Amino acid sequence: MTVPTETHRGKSSLARALLGWLLIPLFFLLAVSAYTTYRNAYHLAQTERDLVLEEITDDLKELVSDELESKGKIDPGALAFSLLIQDARDTRYFAIYDASGALLAGNPRLVRTEAGDGSTKRAAFDNISLNGKRLRRAVLHGALAELPGFEIQVAETMVRRNRLTLHLLRGVLVPQIVVLALSIPLILFGVNRGLHSLEALRRRITHRSAQDLDAIPVDNAPRELLPVVTALNDLLSRFKAVQEEQRRFIADAAHQIKTPLAVLTAELDLALADPACPCARPTYERVQTAVSRLAHLVSQLLALAHSEAIAGQTHALFDLAELAREVTGDFVAAAARKRIDLGFEGPEQAIPLQGNAVLVREAMKNLLENALKFTPEGGTVTASAQAFPPVFSVADSGPGIPEAELPLIFRRFHRAAESSTTEGSGLGLAIVQEVARRHGATVVAGKSELGGALFELRFDDGTVSQP
Ligand SMILES: Nc1ncnc2c1ncn2[C@@H]1O[C@H](COP(=O)(O)OP(=O)(O)OP(=O)(O)O)[C@@H](O)[C@H]1O
Ligand SMILES: [Mg+2]
Numbered sequence: 215m216t217v218p219t220e221t222h223r224g225k226s227s228l229a230r231a232l233l234g235w236l237l238i239p240l241f242f243l244l245a246v247s248a249y250t251t252y253r254n255a256y257h258l259a260q261t262e263r264d265l266v267l268e269e270i271t272d273d274l275k276e277l278v279s280d281e282l283e284s285k286g287k288i289d290p291g292a293l294a295f296s297l298l299i300q301d302a303r304d305t306r307y308f309a310i311y312d313a314s315g316a317l318l319a320g321n322p323r324l325v326r327t328e329a330g331d332g333s334t335k336r337a338a339f340d341n342i343s344l345n346g347k348r349l350r351r352a353v354l355h356g357a358l359a360e361l362p363g364f365e366i367q368v369a370e371t372m373v374r375r376n377r378l379t380l381h382l383l384r385g386v387l388v389p390q391i392v393v394l395a396l397s398i399p400l401i402l403f404g405v406n407r408g409l410h411s412l413e414a415l416r417r418r419i420t421h422r423s424a425q426d427l428d429a430i431p432v433d434n435a436p437r438e439l440l441p442v443v444t445a446l447n448d449l450l451s452r453f454k455a456v457q458e459e460q461r462r463f464i465a466d467a468a469h470q471i472k473t474p475l476a477v478l479t480a481e482l483d484l485a486l487a488d489p490a491c492p493c494a495r496p497t498y499e500r501v502q503t504a505v506s507r508l509a510h511l512v513s514q515l516l517a518l519a520h521s522e523a524i525a526g527q528t529h530a531l532f533d534l535a536e537l538a539r540e541v542t543g544d545f546v547a548a549a550a551r552k553r554i555d556l557g558f559e560g561p562e563q564a565i566p567l568q569g570n571a572v573l574v575r576e577a578m579k580n581l582l583e584n585a586l587k588f589t590p591e592g593g594t595v596t597a598s599a600q601a602f603p604p605v606f607s608v609a610d611s612g613p614g615i616p617e618a619e620l621p622l623i624f625r626r627f628h629r630a631a632e633s634s635t636t637e638g639s640g641l642g643l644a645i646v647q648e649v650a651r652r653h654g655a656t657v658v659a660g661k662s663e664l665g666g667a668l669f670e671l672r673f674d675d676g677t678v679s680q681p
Pocket of ligand 2: 584
């Protein structure tokens with residue numbers, strides 16, 4: 215994934231949301247596991263410790279029996295009792311009652327319970343409260359030869375039980391928490407890997423040129439992204455239709471304007487040739503200049519609309535060297551009028567190129583037009599064509615293009631401040647760039663060895679059709 219930038223900060227993150235939605239159930243499962251583990255651990259600790267309590271009741275019974283057998287009575291202060299019940303962690307209490315309910319030994323606060331029916335030889339357990347402490351108590355009923363009915367109680371505090379429960383709980387929960395903590399970066403890694411296709415789609419859209427309105431291929435898009443890609447493609451196709459409509463409108467409007475302009479030019483020529491009204495001549499001449507500028511603008515607009523037309527593009531094999539020589543030849547007369555030395559350098563053999571010769575001619579025409587227009591009288595302009603890679607270039611000895619202007623000159627209707635004295639609509643280089651784009655070529659402006667500007671129309675080797 216990309217590193218979040220300033221603009222991304224504060225925006226909701228899909229990766230974080232997915233991580234959140236994965237962690238919430240995981241934490242819930244951890245809580246359920248903690249609860250069940252606690253229940254099991256508590257139960258296990260109770261069972262274990264109850265067995266110990268039961269053993270002590272049995273031992274007390276043995277002790278009572280031995281006492282009665284040897285001495286005929288029970289000594290409540292016998293050391294053996296306190297030794298039997300003592301423990302390092304828990305406090306233990308005991309009580310021994312006879313059948314009449316008289317306390318024979320032990321703590322009277324362990325109140326006698328309801329005497330059992332003696333059917334079971336095992337101790338019964340319950341929880342009691344003594345001196346504000348919670349105790350677990352084992353009660354054993356039975357009969358001895360010397361003691362026909364007795365009740366032995368042993369109760370202990372919960373320290374060992376609680377420690378054992380906690381120990382068991384920790385043994386299970388700590389590894390689970392560690393695994394969950396370790397799984398967070400792994401989940402994040404997995405989520406990010408899963409979102410890779412989203413990143414790939416973003417990259418594909420970002421790297422598109424603004425003119426590329428073709429549909430985004432859906433074959434590699436994951437199913438979840440399909441609705442987004444389809445909606446985007448739908449938008450692109452609608453946008454393309456609107457753009458095409460606009461382009462057609464400009465082309466139609468320019469075409470419609472051409473006819474009345476031609477009529478106007480013809481009428482002006484007639485009026486200028488009429489010797490009857492010489493006083494109107496300066497006005498007619500000014501109108502003629504304005505009309506020819508308008509005609510140039512219209513033809514540039516048409517050329518631009520034509521170069522941008524998506525449909526009806528015919529790509530065929532043509533000879534770049536031959537085309538360049540021919541177009542340069544068309545400008546010989548114009549160059550001569552300005553006493554500019556127009557030359558051409560190109561190979562004898564053909565430079566085969568796959569493309570639209572009409573559009574490439576338009577681009578060459580504009581570059582040559584510019585060179586002749588901006589180069590002062592007596593200057594030099596050299597057009598050249600070369601193969602491997604195929605390049606058409608125009609160098610001139612004119613004023614050149616200031617560094618700061620270079621990024622701007624390809625904009626539509628942009629004209630450098632220095633060019634304000636020359637005629638032009640600022641569309642020529644936009645046409646050249648559009649033609650270049652249509653051919654996968656690039657147009658580069660720089661400084662020529664002649665001292666002026668240098669324009670290179672560099673075609674990709676792939677456009678060349680190898681013999
Ligand atoms: N050979 C050149 N020498 C100096 N400046 C140039 C040259 N070619 C282009 N420029 C600069 O780039 C600007 C844009 O050129 P572009 O061809 O787009 O427009 P234009 O020539 O002014 O008008 P149009 O071509 O539509 O008649 C020009 O106005 C000029 O400032
Ligand atoms: Mg121009």
